Amino acid sequence: MPAALADQDAINCATTANEPAQVFELAALVRRCMDDRAFAAVLVEKFTARLPTTIQEIEGSLAARDWATATAKAHNLKGEAGSLAASALQAAASQLEESLRGGQHDLAPSLLLRLKSAAEACVAARTAAVEQLSGSGSIFS
């Protein structure tokens, strides 16, 4: 992916409205949690609480050119984001993982930017998502 396009993509992510139903696909998440909304809310809290540290760890590995660790952490983040139905974050983590596996280390900075943006959107959407899951209102758009 050309670096310029990746940057623009990252900016677009940052300006997307942080509606919880867009950052987290709440309906899919609740189904995965066996229709237990309270449990889903706990998972969102847990996941977003650790997210900044996870991003820092990936950033640190990339700075140290420790591609193997960065790849493993991106893979794990992809999996967890997928489990939490956070599609944009999952996609960003997947792109970073694939580019590192393919040896395209020069793309890492721009892909990291995209990843950070998607992670920030998840953290920003946490409170609203937890409120929506904890309330009795519909989570289906």
Added chain:
Amino acid sequence: MRVLIVDDSPIALNLLERALQKVGHEVDAVDSGEAALEWVRKGVHRLIISDWDMPQVDGITLCKQVREISAHYVYFILLTSHRSSEHIVKGLSAGADDFIAKPFNPEELLLRVHAGERILSLESRDMVVFAMAQLAESRDRETGKHLERVRRYALILTRRLMKEPAFARQIDDRFAQLIFETSPLHDIGKVGIPDAILLKPGKLTEDEFAIMRTHTTLGAATLDAALEKFPDAQFLKFARDIVAYHHERFDGTGYPQGLKGEEIPLCARIVSVADVYDACASNRVYRAAMTHEETVKVITDGSGSHFDPAIVTAFLDVAGEFSRICREFADTGHEGAHAVKAAVAPPRLLECGVSLAPAISS
């Protein structure tokens, strides 16, 4: 069912646990392959769901270890985002039974777990065979957990021999599974031995010992009758070899046929070591159990005469495992009443042919 889930992601573990517990499964959750192996050694789980990508011990390595270590069949499901044919082949080659894509759909997860339960229920044959073997041994008061120990000794020894080039063509996973399933039947012929001989606490006379020896041919005849109806049943053929020949001796001086060396089927040569080890390491009415070291000496002294030297060499490599099994599956309690007689009963030839004292009374 008790299920082991393995994933280095706490979120994934939470989701798996919730889905499985919701339908009544008991769940043990660990966050590493190493921790999973600790559970595998305990042998309490019949179904394992494991992530593929984990540090140090990944899902593939864990699966291979499960196939190596587990005495019973364990249904193994790999959780993975890998979707290529290459990865599927790799997973299946490692011994995985099924795959679930990440992020998983709980409905699909539960259906695949249910499929695993159906496969595991086919193991009822093993349960019936073991129950039959236990029934056959029930008159022999010294049985205890003998059958459980012997099958585990036989499996450990077989798995060790599998690594030897000389045995690579004969021993595979199927062989190992069969020896585990059929070795408990080794003495089923004892049902045909009169109580007066089978339960005699003192020395057997020569005539009595001759009758005792017929338990091999009696047991073989029973399985021959079954083989007439089911001539292609590999399971029965394997069992028959063990039943008929586990008292043969490598030097040709055993019974019932005096087979020599590799004329004796390999499975019988393996069970012979397992059976003698247990006989020596267990309490009897007429003597206390030998120590592990004394038992090892009995086996090594019998190399080339009683036992196949290659199997004795392998035994020495896994003797520590034998000792562990002996402790883990020790008989408890009920032998106490019989042990009182040990102080007054004279030593005797073990049924397995190991002589601890002059064998036959005049």
